[in-house]
Amino acid sequence: MTTVAPVALRRQVEVMIDGQAVTTWQGATILEACRDVGIEVPTLCYLETLAPVNVCRVCVVELEGSRALVPACSRPVAAGMVVHTGSERVRTSRRMVLELLASSVDLSTAGGDVHRWIDEYGARPDRHGEAAPPSARDRAHAGHHEPLEGGLVATVAQPVKRDNDQYVRDYAKCILCYKCVEACGEEAQHTFAIAVAGRGFDARISTEMDVALPESACVYCGNCIGVCPTGALMFVSEHELRARGEWDESRQEVTSTICPYCGVGCTLELHVQDNRIVKVTSPLDHDVTSGNLCVKGRFGFEFAQGDR
């Protein structure tokens, strides 16, 4: 009878990446092999705690013997693979992905890496023309697209959705990476309040029948906010501070502590600005939470604010 935790045995394999011999574990992805040796591969839809969904295509690399570029985030290594991460074909493909995304999506709160990549790959989102005004995307008729007049560029812009006290959903900032859908669904929360509706350029994240969040299955765990890479999903507190021009990460301190509610012991990272909690996250790499919290851990801190 075994009384110890089982240890998975994995074989080692050797691959060539950018002319460098890299030894890694069988079952690892090309992305993991690259990260092991410090080669940066940009990613948008990839997250360590979620199964890869292969939608953003910004992580593509050239694999010798493969007709098409392959997504590094999901393609497992195989012995003898020869991979190029910086070839002209790869760079062109990544440039186009970034250019098309940045021309149609508001990336203003998307974090530093995306903007650095846009520069590094020479993406010029503005060369496609001026952005068109927001449209009623939730009522878009599938498959009906007329070219915009006046050389305007179609965007995913739509009005900000604010229908409850804790979340703001600004889908003008959504790159459709699916992370929120996965976190709400079978990768973590299993609530299935949101999914991708529509097809092609009309595709957008939606509750069932586009109802407001309070009428949906949402339980306000905020795990979608926790994984959103662009700020399309945001705490009300952050949204309001940004609207007033007072959000200032340089004045914020992040402190790890343990949630004051039930006995599971979830690690909370409290983002504090001017002695007020403005956001709560949990570390992706902590094996209790894997970055996930419940509504109490995520939002239940108000009792400690102010002078009581």
Next chain:
Amino acid sequence: MFGAGGGTSSYKEIEETDLIILWGSNAREAHPIFFHHLLKGLRRGAKMVVVDPRRTSSARWADVWLGIEVGSDIALAHAVGREIIRAGLVDTEFVGRATTGFDDYAASVEPFTLAEGERLTGVPAWAIADLAHSYARAGRAQLCWTLGITEHHTATDNVLALCNLALLTGHVGRYGSGLVPLRGQNNVQGGGDMGALPNKFPGFQDVEDDAIRARFDARWGATVPPQRGWHLAQMFDAMTRGDLRALYVLGENPAQSEADNHRAVRLLEGLDHLVVQDLFLTKTAQLADVVLPAAVTAFESEGTVTSSERRVQRLRPALRPPDGVRSDIEILCDLAGRLGHDWGHPSAEEVWDECRSLSPMHAGMRYDRLEALGGIQWPCPDEEHPGTQFLHGRLWEEDPEKRGPPAPFSLVHFEPPLDELSEEFPMRLTTGRRLDSFNTGVQSGGYASPLRRPETLDLSPEDMASLGVAEGDAVRVTSRRGSITAPVHLDRSLRPGLAFMTLHFPDQADTNALTLDTWDPQSGTAEFKATAVRVERLPETVGAHLVTEPAKVG
């Protein structure tokens, strides 16, 4: 259990087990992130059985839901145990080698045939047999419970009855097989670990053991009283007798959280002196002679808490407390000074290091190790030790010396809830939590939860129909102790005869005016889960403004 006051397993193990039993636990709402681990187990192919009077949101994920009569847990456990024995499914090698008392146990459960089990618990005989066979045959099995097991007058016996099943089948001391009590508050486990029990020092060391007491006396330079103290329920009894005249309450709101709280308030009011140390001027603090404003432990002070998997983790201050508010350590040390004992002004780490020097199971948990390892699970006897993923592996050792003392079967007697149903009080009221709220709402009342709805008396569709009430209509709920009014809410998870309320909104609906404060003699836990009530429609519909949305449960 089996000498250690904590769950045997780690959350990771429920992801890799074959059978999950949730017994008196609605983890989907009360322990949501534990439920994430559980869901990984289900996706990997584990089967789940949920034992609960209500068909909870957890039960909706189960392969089988056993809708047990409130408070008949021991009868069900005994019937399961008897069926395992009858079917020849006992792990005889484990039982023979690592346990004692099997024959007496077998004799004690003999009357609990499947038919008798069905009669006492309301669970069909075939379903009891199915649970017995599934549990005994599972390669690995995790048996988890929460307050549905412990908020009864037979709390400790309920737990022991479940432990017996694990011994019978060898589902303890192995990776993926264990007993998992899910703790209701973030440091319930740590409170026990630290000796906040009437009979224990830190590390579950017995205060009535002379050799252990001598170590603490020497370290503390004081003489610790040689006999155990009172637990909470005994304290209230001592107040009734007039033996307890002064009380110091830290971070608890007994004026609202105690069962039969009208009695609790009377007793608190009758004290000579009441000190309350809390974040807020709670209902209890309003009764106090002295209120000591305290910092929020999790957000404003340094320290540690221990989770349901015995993991000690660090708390760090993120906020400056308001002026005049200090941490618990500062207040306690200052108080000691005023009482003539100079404890100095130790940091939380210094207090912890003293604890490590006295509690062998915490000895290796240096602050920097807690930081580097993301918490450590006790026991951690030295500074090289990685912590302990699961307990009682020793029971599987071949070598009798390494195996140590055997684990005893416990003889426990089935007693139904004390607050009996009658013609006058024909309905069973049980209590529990909602996803977005917590206890009496002192903390969770502070944030704007989009899920929050007013307190209601939740009823089955059948009972709503027979009472002739509709959603939001006000009713009077009366028990042998008190009477309150509340709007009704239709809840399809309830069966006829079973009603549900929370304790979250005592200012809206004072549920604990109804509950019975009879407590378990061993743990001091009151029977919050089983109250006999009568529900009457009020002549005028006073609750129309409280019409509610259906609750969402994820």
